[in-house]
Amino acid sequence: MSKFLIIGLGNIGLEFENTRHNIGFDVATAFVQKHGGNFIPGRFVNVSKIKWKGKTFIVIKPTTYMNLSGKAFSFWVQKEKIKLENSLTIVDDLALPLSKLRLRASGSDAGHNGLKDIQFFMNTDAYPKLRFGIGNHFPKGRQADFVLSKWLPSELPIIEKKIEASIKVIEDFSTIGISATMNWVNKMEFL
Secondary structure, eight states: OEEEEEEEOOOOSGGGTTBGGGHHHHHHHHHHHHTTOOOEEETTEEEEEEEETTEEEEEEEESSOGGGHHHHHHHHHHHTTOOGGGEEEEEEETTSOTTOEEEESSOOOTTOHHHHHHHHHHTOSOSOEEEEEOOOOOOTTOHHHHHTSBOOGGGHHHHHHHHHHHHHHHHHHHHTOHHHHHHHHTTOOOO
């Protein structure tokens, strides 16, 4: 049976719910809910185990705060004996427009502190990432306020479509593989 680790990045706490920075948590939650699971507290994370089409998904939302995500990632990859290429990290991305998702088999942290910490702990950037474009419409010097802000009501229909597509990415990643999944998702424009 194939085993996959799905890591949704975000921050714990009510003040961070439904913010741009927490979209990794939101995608992980939506995937687990679709498959009838629920999260329970685990070491450094809230965790859910999902079985689907002969595969096991360990879905985690780190409770270490975004900038310390590497400790949780490292612990669960080792605990569950999951190959890095069978992990998928879901993360917000300022450099991508709101209309895009981008799946890559590896790649730099692009200045994202959560990815930076994972790279530090794992000593590599060669692990799959699903980047969820959040746009970058903020005044100079207001980046932190922007990423921690809630979605605008006008953005929610696109966000819902992208969360649905992200669930399909997780499923396809596990069944048809990363290359075939990249072929469809990286071309899509969500409007």
